[in-house]
Amino acid sequence: MEVYNQTGEFDDDIYYIDTLAHNIKKSIGVLVYKNGDDCVIFDSGMPNCANQILRSLKSLRIEQESICHILLTHRHIDHAGASSDLLKNFSQAKVGIHSFSIKHLSDPSKIYQSGKELFREFASPMKPIQLSSIIALEDNQEIRVGHNVVKAIYSPGHTSDHISYYIPSKKTLYCGDVIGSFNPSTEKVHPTSIFPSFNYAKYKETIEKIRALDIETIAFSHFGVAIGKDVKKNLDNSLATHKELEKIVEGYTDRPDKMKLIQDLKNELEEATEIFPPPVREIAAEFMARGFIKGMNVS
């Protein structure tokens, strides 16, 4: 497996951009795919990431007018945040998201509020998007890009509205947060079981749904691109790190000391917080620990 973890073109007409969110490298990455005269961008980073993305597109010689869609994986502020500011620059573009979250893009107060609970001072207000600029995406829907298509793969687990995007001609998947977060140095895949939306059963179903796809490249939002015929081992690595959390929770079934359980989970999740800015890592671990406990108990 090869790993790509910077801004640039890692395969013909397919680009990864480090948004430099929270002023740190390797936290949030977006993907860009070009075909013919069309281009799509997957996710938009935090609300203050638009300028960095626009600068990167310029350096990669991608015309703003060629962007036909901003395709969002889910409603979290670190994925949907800069959509409105980007849209102002992309005169041809629409924003695609699952129908569950359309209302939250047109009134992003809830996205901002929950973003602030997790990201604290690193979250800035998100601007609304007009309903006429938003399209609802369904499972297996094909979005035309030049002569090719991108396929929306409904992939709940991390959130109920999660969509991953598959580019069949490139055997590439932009997985958002549903597999987990990828550490490009250790090649480990860590949980993204954020409270209150994580659903463990749905996460496991989605992992198997992704396993059935013909993929040789997985681009993670956090962080980097894994490339190679053995790329599906990331799915096993993800299941293994979740299984560790599950074992910890099961060890507490007879001992209802919830605070101690949360602390044990937080210890296990320490490496999973490295994608967050240092001042909020403790909060992020708490959100993931509580999210995992809740997510194990919902169907």
Ligand SMILES: [Zn+2]
């Ligand atoms: Zn998320």
